[in-house]
Amino acid sequence: MSTHVVRLPEAQLQPLLAVYNASVRSRRRHTLLILACVAVAMLLASISAEVSLSKLAENIHRFPSYIVRLFFLENGQPVWTDFGEWFWGLQRWLRLLGETLLMAYVGTVLGAGVAFVLAFLAAANVAPSRWLRIIVRRFGEVCRTVPTLVLALIFVISFGLGPMAGVLAVIVHTFGVLTKLFAEVIENIDMKPVEGVSSTGSPWHVAMRFGALPQVMSNFTSYTLLRFEINVREAAVMGFVGAGGIGQDLVEAIRKFYYSDVSAILVLILLTVAVIDMLTSKARHRLIGLEGKP
Secondary structure (H helix, E strand, C coil), X not given: CCCCCCCCCHHHHHHHHHHHHHHHHHHHHHHHHHHHHHHHHHHHXXXXXXXXXXXXXXXXXXXXXXXXXXXXXXXXXXXXXXXXHHCXXXXXXXXXXXXXHHHHHHHHHHHHHHHHHHHHHHCCCCCCCHXXXXXXXXXXXXXXXXXXXXXXXXXXXXXXXXXXXXXXXXXXXXXXXXHHXXXXXXXXXXXXXXXXXXXXXXXXXXXHXXXXXXXXXXHHHHHHHHHHHHHXXXXXXXXXXXXXXXXXXXXXHHHCCCHHHHHXXXXXXXXXXXXXXXXXXXXXXXXXXXXXXX
């Protein structure tokens, strides 16, 4: 079967080709301009951050050498030749790791609970007051802008050393992050059920309960599980500032150059995070209907 290609007369084709070529050249110029701006910004940022390629090349060999030393005992033998010596502090480390998990769990549950309530006040489509929405949004921004370690340090100064400071830091940061995520989920709902409940004369909280909540609950739970994974990782290093958990022994081992202790603690943290990631992923898949799918 033959096809016939229709070709415009040259008098009509040439102006069209000229316009097309001009458009292509314009896009290329814009792309090159953007790349040049990015390159200049990176150069200025590197100068400001005192990035030195020569210093990087001079000291890059120290990084792999440090990693290698983590897997050797004090007697010079590989760590896997003597697990008893490698994990000599296993009982204490497991207790501190459990403390870390409890910090992350309590902080996530309480932070998510507060975010669950205030997210409806921060969503543009359902907030009962514009000024209330602005206040909740700005407060959430402050809570998630301050790094968790900085929050932990502030609470350590206020309440003393221990897990309480870590839990409070996790609560504040979790609230700030989840309030934004929950509010964005609410802003994407179908408003017809909400309007239907409101049309019966029901108050605002009833409309949220029966019109909005059924649409967002699975996403809320999924984001909370994801935040729990992140909080476990963050709680693991809060001991650096005295906020309890396994991070206390980790930073001590790093400062005293106990290489095998550092690797043992990191292995425990990695295994714990991997198990939690697997379990929470399965839970999220059940919520969104992906269970059993490859």
